[in-house]
Amino acid sequence: MKKTKIAILGATGYTALELMKLLLRHEAAEIVALTSRQEDRPVCLVHPSLTGRLDLPLENLTPEQVADRAECVFSCLPHTATAAVAPALLQRGVKVIDFGADYRLNSAEVFRKWYGVEHPDAGRLGHVPYGLPELFREKIRGASLVANPGCYPTSSILPLTPLIKAGMIEPEDIIIDSKSGVSGAGRKPSLKNLYPECNEAISAYAVGTHRHLPEIEQVIGAGSGKKVSVFFTPHLTPMDRGILTTTYSKVTGEVAEEEALEELRRFYAGEPFVQVVDALPSTKDVIYTNRCHITVRRVGARLLTISVIDNLIKGASGAAVQNFNILFDYPETTALL
Numbered sequence: 298m299k300k301t302k303i304a305i306l307g308a309t310g311y312t313a314l315e316l317m318k319l320l321l322r323h324e325a326a327e328i329v330a331l332t333s334r335q336e337d338r339p340v341c342l343v344h345p346s347l348t349g350r351l352d353l354p355l356e357n358l359t360p361e362q363v364a365d366r367a368e369c370v371f372s373c374l375p376h377t378a379t380a381a382v383a384p385a386l387l388q389r390g391v392k393v394i395d396f397g398a399d400y401r402l403n404s405a406e407v408f409r410k411w412y413g414v415e416h417p418d419a420g421r422l423g424h425v426p427y428g429l430p431e432l433f434r435e436k437i438r439g440a441s442l443v444a445n446p447g448c449y450p451t452s453s454i455l456p457l458t459p460l461i462k463a464g465m466i467e468p469e470d471i472i473i474d475s476k477s478g479v480s481g482a483g484r485k486p487s488l489k490n491l492y493p494e495c496n497e498a499i500s501a502y503a504v505g506t507h508r509h510l511p512e513i514e515q516v517i518g519a520g521s522g523k524k525v526s527v528f529f530t531p532h533l534t535p536m537d538r539g540i541l542t543t544t545y546s547k548v549t550g551e552v553a554e555e556e557a558l559e560e561l562r563r564f565y566a567g568e569p570f571v572q573v574v575d576a577l578p579s580t581k582d583v584i585y586t587n588r589c590h591i592t593v594r595r596v597g598a599r600l601l602t603i604s605v606i607d608n609l610i611k612g613a614s615g616a617a618v619q620n621f622n623i624l625f626d627y628p629e630t631t632a633l634l
C-alpha cells in the first residue's frame with residue numbers, strides 16, 4: 298500500500314489520542330506532524346498510553362508548515378479553528394478531515410444562529426460532503442474536505458434516516474433523548490466535568506439548544522421534501538465514553554416493529570460498521586469499536602429506535618479513519634476491524 302503522510306491538529310485532545318491509536322494500526326498511515334498551541338514535548342509524555350508507540354514532538358505549526366509535510370490533515374480542533382486554517386491547506390493540495398462543526402451545516406446563517414459567530418470560510422458551506430460513509434460514500438470519494446459528523450448526530454441519523462426514507466415515520470415531531478460519557482466534552486477542564494460533579498450523577502444539559510440539533514435536522518430531512526422537527530435532549534452520564542440514543546417518532550401507518558427492523562437490515566446490508574440487532578443494545582457492546590448497534594421497538598403510535606456508539610470512535614476518530622480510507626482509496630475497513 299502506498300503510504301500517506303498525515304498531520305493531526307489539536308493532538309493533545311481526546312479525539313486525537315483515539316485517532317493516533319487507530320492510525321498506528323494502519324499500514325498506509327504515516328504520522329508526520331502533530332500540533333499543539335502550548336505543548337512542545339513528545340506526544341507520549343502528554344498521552345502516556347502512547348509510550349513506546351509514538352514519540353513525535355508536539356509543535357506549534359502554521360498551516361503552510363503543515364502543508365509542506367503532510368498530504369492529509371485530521372483537524373481535531375474546536376469549532377471555527379479549522380475554518381481559519383483549512384483554506385490555506387486546501388490551496389496547497391492537502392486533504393482535510395474536520396472533526397468539528399465548521400463545514401457540517403449548509404447555511405452561514407444557520408451557523409451564525411447556533412454558533413454565535415460569523416463563519417470564517419462561509420463560501421464553502423453547502424459544498425462539503427457530510428462524512429457519514431453509510432449515507433454519503435460517493436460524495437466523500439474524490440472530495441478534498443470532509444465534514445466529520447458530530448457524535449450525537451451519528452447516533453441519531455443512522456437509525457432515523459432509513460425509516461424516514463422508507464416513509465415509515467414522520468420527520469416531524471421526533472423526540473431524541475441521548476446519553477453520553479464525559480469524554481464527549483473533550484479534555485479541557487470544566488467544573489461540570491470534574492469527578493465529584495459528574496460521578497454517580499446523571500443530568501440533562503443544553504435542553505432544546507444543543508448545537509447538534511440543526512445538524513440532525515439538516516441530514517435526516519435532506520430530500521424528504523417534508524418539514525422536519527426534532528426535540529433533542531442530551532444527558533451527561535457517569536461513563537468515560539459511549540452514547541446511547543433513544544428516538545421517538547410518529548409512525549405513518551400500521552408499521553410493525555419487525556417491518557422497521559427489516560427495513561434497517563435491508564438498508565445497512567453489507568455495511569461493516571452498522572449492526573441491526575434484536576436485543577436492546579448497551580454502550581458496552583460497542584465501546585472501543587467503530588460500530589453502531591441499532592434496534593427498534595413499536596410502542597403505541599410511536600416507533601422507538603435505540604442505538605449505541607463510542608463517541609470517540611464511530612462518533613469521531615473511527616469515522617474519520619473511514620473517511621480517510623475512502624479519500625485515499627484504501628479498503629474502507631483498514632485499521633477499524
Ligand SMILES: NC(=O)c1ccc[n+]([C@@H]2O[C@H](COP(=O)([O-])OP(=O)(O)OC[C@H]3O[C@@H](n4cnc5c(N)ncnc54)[C@H](OP(=O)(O)O)[C@@H]3O)[C@@H](O)[C@H]2O)c1
Binds near residue numbers: 308374398482609
Ligand atoms: N469528544 C468527542 O466525543 C467528540 C466527538 C465528535 C466530534 N468532536 C469534535 O472534535 C473536536 C475535538 O474534540 P476533542 O474532544 O478532542 O477536544 P479536546 O480534547 O478539547 O481537544 C482539542 C484540542 O484542540 C486544541 N485547541 C483548543 N482550542 C483551540 C483553538 N482555539 N485553536 C487551536 N487549537 C485549539 C487544544 O490543544 P492545545 O491546547 O494543546 O493547542 C485541545 O487539546 C471538536 O471540534 C469536537 O467538537 C468531539
